[in-house]
Amino acid sequence: EVHLVESGGGSVQPGGSLRLSCAASGFTFSSYGTTWVRQAPGKGLEWVSAISSSGVSTYYADSVKGRFTISRDNSKNTLYLQMNSLRAEDTAVYHCAKKADDGLNLYYFDSWGQGTLVTVSS
Amino acid sequence: EIVMTQSPATLSVSPGEGATLSCRASQSIRSFLAWYQQKPGQAPRLLIYGASTRATGTPARFSGSGSGTDFTLTISSLQSEDFALYYCQQYDRWPITFGQGTRLEIK
Numbered sequence: 001e002v003h004l005v006e007s008g009g010g011s012v013q014p015g016g017s018l019r020l021s022c023a024a025s026g027f028t029f030s031s032y033g034t035t036w037v038r039q040a041p042g043k044g045l046e047w048v049s050a051i052s053s054s055g056v057s058t059y060y061a062d063s064v065k066g067r068f069t070i071s072r073d074n075s076k077n078t079l080y081l082q083m084n085s086l087r088a089e090d091t092a093v094y095h096c097a098k099k100a101d102d103g104l105n106l107y108y109f110d111s112w113g114q115g116t117l118v119t120v121s122s
Numbered sequence: 123e124i125v126m127t128q129s130p131a132t133l134s135v136s137p138g139e140g141a142t143l144s145c146r147a148s149q150s151i152r153s154f155l156a157w158y159q160q161k162p163g164q165a166p167r168l169l170i171y172g173a174s175t176r177a178t179g180t181p182a183r184f185s186g187s188g189s190g191t192d193f194t195l196t197i198s199s200l201q202s203e204d205f206a207l208y209y210c211q212q213y214d215r216w217p218i219t220f221g222q223g224t225r226l227e228i229k
Binding site for chain 2: 035050059095102114
């Protein structure tokens with residue numbers, strides 16, 4: 001069974017930094033692209049960033065480009081999101097998700113973690 | 123970026139009845155559309171991909187249709203566990219974008 005468990009969330013002041021982690025198990029992590037999707041309190045889903053299975057290709061939403069960096073360590077089955085220059089509008093639950101097993105380079109997501117809450121406030 | 127617009131924002135339906143949720147893309151996304159269900163305090167769950175293919179474990183009462191810019195998620199004979207939030211997502215082009223969601227509530 002696929003498990004994705006996020007950690008690293010917390011409270012931080014505007015301008016601060018956090019590093020989120022997502023520990024994966026139950027599948028061959030190195031074979032699947034993965035993503036971060038966030039959800040502000042009471043709001044909808046917002047895609048943040050994605051990374052290919054090898055880590056060579058990365059993708060970002062305009063709202064986080066230049067501030068967030070996605071990476072992965074396939075030897076540790078772990079996905080990361082380094083978040084710098086945090087703003088109040090980055091406050092959200094951050095979910096990691098696994099790209100579906102379709103054999104194609106299509107990024108829709110068949111397994112999700114429960115998320116970790118990031119609060120940016122002074 | 124491709125803007126995904128879902129309607130209605132809230133849909134009130136009685137158990138046992140059917141429901142139709144809509145999702146429109148600001149430009150053609152071919153059939154690269156997924157639907158997710160989210161219940162309070164839970165992670166989203168993939169229901170439909172490729173606009174019309176049910177994901178593993180999705181009950182047959184859920185069906186998806188459409189291509190290009192207009193898509194529909196139809197739920198026949200609503201069960202109590204179907205009352206939730208539903209999101210569409212396009213994956214034709216970067217950046218990936220989600221619709222704002224439709225809340226399906228008990229009438």
